[in-house]
Amino acid sequence: MGQGIAQVALVAGHPVRLYDSARGRAVEAVAALTARLDRLVEKGRLDATAREAAVGRLHAAEELDELADAALVIEAIVELLPVKQQLFADLEKVVGDDTVLATNTSSLSVTAIAGGLRLPGRFVGLHFFNPAPLLPLVEVVSGFATDADVATRAYATVKGWGKTPVRCADTPGFIVNRVARPFYAEALRLYEEGVADPATIDAALRDCGGFRMGPFELTDLIGQDVNEAVTRSVWESFHQDPKFTPSLAQRRLVESGRLGRKTGQGWFSYADGAERPEPHTAAPAKAPAKIVVRGDLGPAEPLVGLFEEAGIEVRRKRGAGFIQLPGRGELMLADGETSFEYHREEIVYFDLALDYARASRIVLSTREGTAPETLGEAVGLFQALGKQVSVIGDVPGMIVARTVAMLADLAADAVDRGVATAEDVDTAMRLGVNYPAGPLEWAAKVGHQRLSGLLGELHERYPTGRYAPSLGLVRRGYAEYAKDSR
Template identity: 65%
Template sequence: MTAIDRGTGRGIDRADLVAVVGTGTMGQGIAQVALAAGHPVRLYDAAPGRASRAADAIADRLGRLVAKEHLTAADRDAALGRLTPVADLADLAESELVVEAILEELDAKRELFTALESVVSGGCLLATNTSSLSVTAVAGVLRHPGRLLGLHFFNPAPLMPLVEVVRGAATDETAVDRAHATVAAWGKTPVRCADTPGFIVNRIARPFYAEAFRAYEERAADPATLDAVLRGSGGFRMGPFELTDLIGQDVNEAVTRSVWEALSHDPKFTPSLAQRQLVASGRHGRKTGHGWYDHSEGAGRTAPHTAEPCEPPGKVALHGDLGPAQGLVGLIEEAGIPVTREPVGSHLALPDGTRLSLADGTTATGDPFAASVRFDLALDYRTATRVALAASMAAPRSPCGPRSACSRRSVRRSVWSRTSPAWSWPARSRCSWTSPRTPPPARWRAPRTSTPPC
């Protein structure tokens, strides 16, 4: 019997055995998801003793869920009763689904699946959790490549709902249907996708990381400031530096390099030299105690750069409209600052003539108007808690300090500085200065006719 004979649109049964090969962070997380769905689960790892240690780690996590009253002690005990670490690949023979979560190396994955094919039944689904390798290439060495597909979970697997269900060139459609239904029954959100470099999420995410790392390399700002701006202005839950420290710099850099190579070295996917140096130095993020940030015991959180407060101006002139930043005008008026209007332009002007305009990919120093400040695009200026500013060298300096400009007043007050080229932001907001010599990364900016990015 083959995988395609098991029916269309129906996942594996709850009583069916799920095996996870590779017991690192992702393997443990996937095993926990399958346990939570009621399956018996077997863990295998080529390193002696590692599967048993992974089972202990899963037990610890389930214990913490019980302590937080997110799981009953009875359910924990039942789940642990279904979890079995094994030391021999042959112990996976009864599996209906095997999910591989080993190191991201094509030859290693091919070797594993070739061995598995001689162990499991013809109806067993085989899935790789690869985040960037070709599913087609992984399956290419199998006698029956139609039953192998990609199931790409995201870290941490028990919490992240999305799972990419990747169909390789030789994958049977019914195998995809069966895997999709299984993942949906696990309470996840499965998304079908083709076997393209990076699939969906990792392909889209590459420029998010790359532009941030490039801005750091060009000394636009430090990691803490860039992360804070993307959280407070862009609406992201985590910035790229803290996120890659969580993922692992080695893992993230390997995915970037894989996508870059698969797309014929497209410049927008070029790996970061700074990140490569982190990997080479063993600073892989939280798991090693150091990455972009220091995660050692007792290390404090790095503070982002924040401008000092200043007094608001007496009035502001709006020239034309600000496109996607037009909402700022209402915030200024709500703060009690008079706004005059001129028909031509796309900027704000302070009483001293300093021009404030939305970042458009050019530098503040390249502005033909000497005294100028670029401000960043925000997902929602009313709720934004931080915004990035870049001033030209000729922009006036405030009495609060060189190019300081953020003044915090009451909630939902947008206050401009009287003698400097910037303002405070609503609702506990702050401003972060970036280097005026570095162009704002163009791919962070939305066209004036578009909606702000999310």
């Protein structure tokens, strides 16, 4: 990571000195970084003149004293608090009082690292995302004692390097690693409940939710040990808040040594010739010729136009917001309840989608005992739109809806607690983990009341506190209601 950050500063025109406590490593790093620049020239992404100028600004520092005149020092060493504290204590003896000291930590408290410094106000977190030269996001983290002007200078510096900085307070996980936990946690919870297999859950979030990768394939890429350690660190830092509870299934995977791509086996096999399991996909079914839409479907309202374009006759009637199938069945958007709670009606739930027109897959859920004809009509209805259909177990909130609700909940809570602005939270999640939309942007589209209500239903069914809606999300729901009531 250190070389990547150095490359960003170097290409932006800054003189850079690389230091490593192991003698000779700084010289090796300079050679490696020079080779990186050479490859950029070969690929046409950097011209030869700029490369020569950059190499001229790059130097190895064999002793810490050689950093004495630095305006900014960024640390990217092992994630151990005592080691970082000692390094900065040594640095403070060398650099001037106006030098900004920064840590690239992703998991430790910025406040704790700066705790023993003589001038903790000049200390700030600059969390780059790996690989630093490619990913645009930088979290600028203000510790408890960080001076406002220091954070502003750090923000301006990385912005001048062509990055997109976001400001945040010193909190476990900062923005991205805090807000992103449910993307992994809800998938693991659904797997543990036997609702669906990893391939189907991945497909739902990717093909229906619009995420670039599903959580199981993504954690295999990250490394199960790394992902589980981050989750556990955030959970412990929040005093074992149930919203961040780690997964037992993932812990067992780590204990078994199945860490993902790097070991050749995680949730999926990466051995030569290994085939990736296919998600559950329903067999072709006959679409109903006509349906009745009762009331407004909320975020699923665009489906009405899609049904009509597919040649299905749609009649509108008053109602509570559901689709009445020709038989006895009713199609309802996931709301946190389950179909087995409806004793007389034939209920089939369908999952939330980022964009129903662009989604290539729709996920359905119903109880055991639902008439095959009812499920067939529901499957055929969505297949008529050219969608693949997956059917999962009867579970409250389904897959995409409960994941989005939890992401929005943690995002709203972070804003409510002053961790970051809503704009910075959404920016961080789009750029830091490539979400198709910021959680709060998505919540506004779906409806804060709807998501808060869904979590309330989940909280009734899982009364551990995990799904209790945050005050931040509830407040947004009330504000939304007040606005709609005018």
